[in-house]
Amino acid sequence: MNIQTGKTRWLVITALVWIPILITLGGCDGTDIDDDDGYVSGHPAYPQYKNLTIALRVVDPAGRPIGDASVWVDGREDTRKTKSWLQTLGQGWPRTWRNWRANWTSDRYRVVMNYPGDVDEFTIAAGKKGYWSDETRVRISDREPDEIFVRDVLVLEPRPTIYSAQAPDKPDREAEIVGADPDFVREKGREPQITIGDE
Numbered sequence: 001m002n003i004q005t006g007k008t009r010w011l012v013i014t015a016l017v018w019i020p021i022l023i024t025l026g027g028c029d030g031t032d033i034d035d036d037d038g039y040v041s042g043h044p045a046y047p048q049y050k051n052l053t054i055a056l057r058v059v060d061p062a063g064r065p066i067g068d069a070s071v072w073v074d075g076r077e078d079t080r081k082t083k084s085w086l087q088t089l090g091q092g093w094p095r096t097w098r099n100w101r102a103n104w105t106s107d108r109y110r111v112v113m114n115y116p117g118d119v120d121e122f123t124i125a126a127g128k129k130g131y132w133s134d135e136t137r138v139r140i141s142d143r144e145p146d147e148i149f150v151r152d153v154l155v156l157e158p159r160p161t162i163y164s165a166q167a168p169d170k171p172d173r174e175a176e177i178v179g180a181d182p183d184f185v186r187e188k189g190r191e192p193q194i195t196i197g198d199e
Helices: 001-026
Strands: 048-059 070-073 102-112 118-126 136-139 146-153 177-178 194-196
Touching: 001 177, 048 070, 048 118, 048 136, 070 136, 070 194, 102 118, 118 146, 136 177
Parallel strands: 048 146, 102 194
Antiparallel strands: 048 102, 070 118, 118 136, 146 177
């Protein structure tokens, strides 16, 4: 056999072995996490959903309830406004929260957990014409139970007719969250319809 033919054959075989390997490596970015939503493909336990039941007390600085205020959950305006009176939380709410009073509640939201250790953080805000808005942060991890209750008090301060563009400083805070009581059962037909986070 000719030495030149042997070298050529060796180069062709080497190329045939290495080209698919290089193409495969070039297509990988070194992670299993999808850049769009953090989903780990092929993980049998994910995505997971955490159902939220939210209670807000939207009031003025004197503690009087403010009716007809808009509420935004994760930047999306809810179709329902606050009531001008406070209702007591009763059956179906965590036992430690019963007798707490709210003027806006919702069980329409859920968060999606896409991979182990995932954490979703979003804001809930309230506002009304003639008032400065107020907001709170909500932080949900994949370690939370499937049914979660969220509550906070949002204080809307009156905004003078002539005002600066700067809103009053408000403390950065997180809403209180607790898991559902062991005997909690969500009513049939009351499954959340709005998902927070990327699916």
